[in-house]
Amino acid sequence: MLSRSLRRRFGVTSFAICVAIFAMASAADAVEPTKKVLVIGIDGCRFDALQRAETPHLDALMEAGAVAQPTRIFPARYREADTISGPGWSNILCGVWSDKHRAMDNEFTAPNYEEYPHFFKRLKQAQPDAATASFSDWSPIAKNILSDSDVTLDAEREDHNYQLSDVEIVAAASKHLREADPTATVVYFGQVDGAGHADGFHPSVPTYVKAIERVDGYVGELLAAIESRPTRANEDWLILVTTDHGGSGTSHSNGHENPEVACSWLVVSGDAAHRGKIAGERGQVDLVPTALKHLGVSVDPAWKLDGEAVGLK
Ligand SMILES: [Zn+2]
Incomplete structure (x- = not known):
């Protein structure tokens, strides 16, 4: 039989072990969630038309x-x-302007992506095991701009029917987001620009607004795919949504002086994001530093990026 003092000591030891196990469990619970980024690109999407459209998923991301x-x-x-x-x-x-990357138009005559590459290259330089994926249906993104992508879908059709190819894009991208373990994913939809060129870039054009609403449905599918991931509870997703230009009439070329053409918008959404309007004059080049910062990649000054991280806590 144990003496009273031994029993007391045994009791204290048990308590200490319990405390140690509890502390270890808490430490395991407190493991940093895995950082992930999804970039959604909607070509030629005016912000005023986005506001006119019924877009519950994009509205939720903005909120x-x-x-x-x-x-x-x-x-x-x-x-x-x-x-x-x-x-x-x-x-x-x-993440740099045209005087650096030298893509002046859609001809890609002498681009300098060697020196100023797609941000997947920077991510892989810092984190060689990072998994990258690009889904797009405007071919130059995959053929000219993209580099260091582990999974690539270029779904552009010969008839340039983006309404049809966007369906292929959302299906493939959703499957990837559900089943793979992607670090950074870019998903591009072309049909809003297609509708603008066909019928007009304006909130009063029903087909243009309808295209935005269809793409909003696809955004919902991508977000649902993320939420269905078995490991979602321990992941920290940053969702970035943006556009490349607006439009006026049925065009947007040479629109430097036209605010209907020459402006974009950027949504930075997720647990890591601030809430509300981002102050100051921001640029398209802010997306790359924002994505890299979320993923824990330090920007090397030698990369000569033109923007800075925005909208993050
Ligand atoms: Zn465009």
């Missing part, structure tokens, strides 16, 4: 995040590039 609007699509220092998709998506995905 759960920070919004920069308007956002510059070219810098004060340089306006030689056209106000079209090639320069716009290069600004957004490479």
